[in-house]
Amino acid sequence: MSTRIETDGLGDIDVSNDVLWGAQTQRSLRYFSIGKERMPHEMIEAYAILKRACATANNASGRLSDKRRDLIFTVCDEIMSGMHNRMFPLHVWMTGSGTQFNMNVNEVIANRASQITGYALGSKEPLHPNDHVNMAQSTNxxxxxxxxxxxxxxxxxxxxxxxxxxxxxxxxxxxxxxxxxxxxxxxxxxxxxxxxxxxxxxxxxxxxxxxxxxxxxxxxxxPLALGGTALGTGVNTDQGFAKRACSEIARLTQLEFSSATNKFALQGxxxxxxxxxxxxxxxxxxxxxxxxxxxxxxxxxxxxxxxxxxxxxxxxxxxxxxxxxxxxxxxxxxxxxxxxxxxxxxxxxxxxxxxxxxxxxxxxxxxxxxxxxxxxxxxxxxxxxxxxxxxxxxxHIKQQLDHSLVLVTALSPSIGYDRASQVAHHAVKNGLSPKQSALDLGFMTAEEYDNIADPTTMLSPNITP
Known part of the structure; x- marks a missing residue:
């Protein structure tokens, strides 16, 4: 399989020519090949929405050109459609901040932009994964x-x-x-x-x-931490970046996302x-x-x-x-x-x-x-x-009801708890129905029993003061 050289702050690393990720993604695959669990695919769409919104906010401030903004838009739309899912291979068990996954997204967007515009993969032209795609952002x-x-x-x-x-x-x-x-x-x-x-x-x-x-x-x-960058202070952003980016996320998702008032809390x-x-x-x-x-x-x-x-x-x-x-x-x-x-x-x-x-x-x-x-x-x-x-x-439900002792509870207000208990125990001991037990014990007549022990009257408050 043919490879190309990708570079990051630590130097060069070989990356296969048939993938869009870059050096930091490749390093994560090398050093964090732990388990079978991959980063949730929902995070791919979420990050694409976020990167698209950040491009909008950075363009509005004049820091990102229209051409670069539109390229980020194009690739993020492709990612949101599921077009590049194979390009996000990282394992869950990596750095606890998720830095390499953020860089995975940045690198795929940058390399796909190179591919679209005719530049070589890994050239970081016309988009640099950090300088442009990650502008005014931190993984944190x-x-x-x-x-x-x-x-x-x-x-x-x-x-x-x-x-x-x-x-x-x-x-x-x-x-x-x-x-x-x-x-x-x-x-x-x-x-x-x-x-x-x-x-x-x-x-x-x-x-x-x-x-x-x-x-x-x-x-x-x-409320989102976006705009807090490294620790929540907002260093390397302009004053309105967080509000603009979060407003765009709200527009893209149709949920009322907003810039959190206290970003220190959401990042710590x-x-x-x-x-x-x-x-x-x-x-x-x-x-x-x-x-x-x-x-x-x-x-x-x-x-x-x-x-x-x-x-x-x-x-x-x-x-x-x-x-x-x-x-x-x-x-x-x-x-x-x-x-x-x-x-x-x-x-x-x-x-x-x-x-x-x-x-x-x-x-x-x-x-x-x-x-x-x-x-x-x-x-x-x-x-x-x-x-x-x-x-x-x-x-079957009716048969169970007819042979059960549940109607004995209805007798308590009329004959008292102790006598009703005797009815129940006598019925169990002698294999009788509650009605026959009450009659055998002489606590009530058949007519009195039928008037009181109607299950339909026991389905709601049934005592008249």
């Missing part, structure tokens, strides 16, 4: 800004819509099943009547709260990203609970609770013919466990900032983007291949 302010952009865009474009679709589908089931009265359970034991719709309405409320929390976490990422720590990760962990916890509830309610189908039937998607066993497993619930709970684990890494990374810069940036964005991707894909599959196809086993 661009990388956290790109992390904010990538995360906020993914939450807005993917996670929130997927969550809203799941919530709507669950709400449809709740409405469909609003009149199916069933046994409610606490401590996995029979408790009082509830409708299947009310049970699912609880899931809707949980997801509603997470939509609000995610929107707040997304909005917490809109990444608390907004830690907050987002904790919000993702909370969502994962609720999804975990919902998935476990549904596979418990579907267990059996004949020797378990069996109140609902899950869709049949694939055989469940290589040895037991006809067995169907709750595989979508299993997949969702596994990925939720991974998301919760990712949050631990993000929290530790956020806490690891020392003095004026955090050096755990690639770790943090890798885990956040994996969590966002897993939650999006998991919710979409869970909705399409499980929730939409669930069927209520109404006859």
């Amino acid at each position: 302010d661009t990388f956290p800004s790109a992390m904010h952009i990538a995360s906020a865009l993914t939450v807005d474009r993917q996670l929130l819509p997927a969550l809203a679709r799941l919530r709507r589908t669950i709400e449809q089931k709740a409405r469909q099943w609003k009149d199916i009265v069933k046994v409610g359970r606490t401590h996995l034991q029979d408790a009082v009547p509830i409708t299947l719709g009310q049970e699912w309405c609880g899931y809707v409320g949980m997801l509603d709260e997470h939509i609000t929390r995610l929107e707040q976490a997304r909005d917490g990422l809109l 720590a990444h608390d907004g990203l830690v907050h987002l990760s904790s919000t993702l962990r909370g969502l994962a916890g609720s999804l975990f609970k919902i998935a476990n509830d549904l596979r418990l309610l579907a267990c059996g189908p004949r020797a378990g609770i069996g109140e609902i039937t899950l869709p049949t998607n694939e055989p469940g066993s290589s040895i037991m013919p006809g067995k169907i497993n709750p595989t979508q619930a299993e997949a969702l709970t596994m990925l939720c466990t991974q998301v919760m684990s990712n949050d631990v890494a993000v929290g530790m990374g956020g806490a690891g900032g020392m003095l004026d810069m955090n050096a755990y940036k690639p770790l943090m964005i890798h885990n956040i983007m994996q969590s966002l991707t897993l939650l999006h894909d998991g919710m979409e599959n869970f909705r399409r291949f499980m929730i939409e196809g669930i069927v209520a086993n109404e006859e």
